[in-house]
Amino acid sequence: MAAQTDTSASLAAASSGITPETLSQKLQATLDATHVAIEDMSGGCGQAFNAIIVSPAFEGxxxxxxxxxxxxxxxxxxAAIHAWTPKCLTPEQWEKEKQKMGEM
Structure with a gap:
């Protein structure tokens, strides 16, 4: 049963065309994002994503x-995915976040 479910999930992701790359490209083009990191949390089926999005459009x-x-x-x-969790940062906030990560 699990193999059939995994296959169905993979087919759904393939047919939707939603990948971390397509999401990233659209965000870069639409929001002039300077950094986009998207992680597929669904094990490759393209139904749950976490994202870090850095854009000057978020200022203010x-x-x-x-x-x-x-x-x-x-x-x-x-509308086509199950879960979407964005973390939206300005370029200044992203620089501070990177410094914090470097200190760990």
Whole structure:
């Protein structure tokens, strides 16, 4: 049964065409993102993604407004997947985040 489910999930992902790469490309083009890192959390079936998105378009916007920008840019893709978790940062916030990670 699990093999059949895995096969079905793989076919669904392939037919939807949603991959970390396609999501990344669309965000870079739509939001002028300077850094996009997307991780497929679904084991390759393309149904759950975590993302770090860095864009100057987020400057001066709160968390909800940033998420709305991203969700608007990926409206079609988000409708076709199960879970989407974006982390939206300005370039300045991203630099601070990278420094924190370097200290660990």
């Amino acid at each position: 916007k709160g968390l909800l407004a940033r998420h709305r920008l991203v969700n608007s840019a990926l409206k079609t893709e988000i």
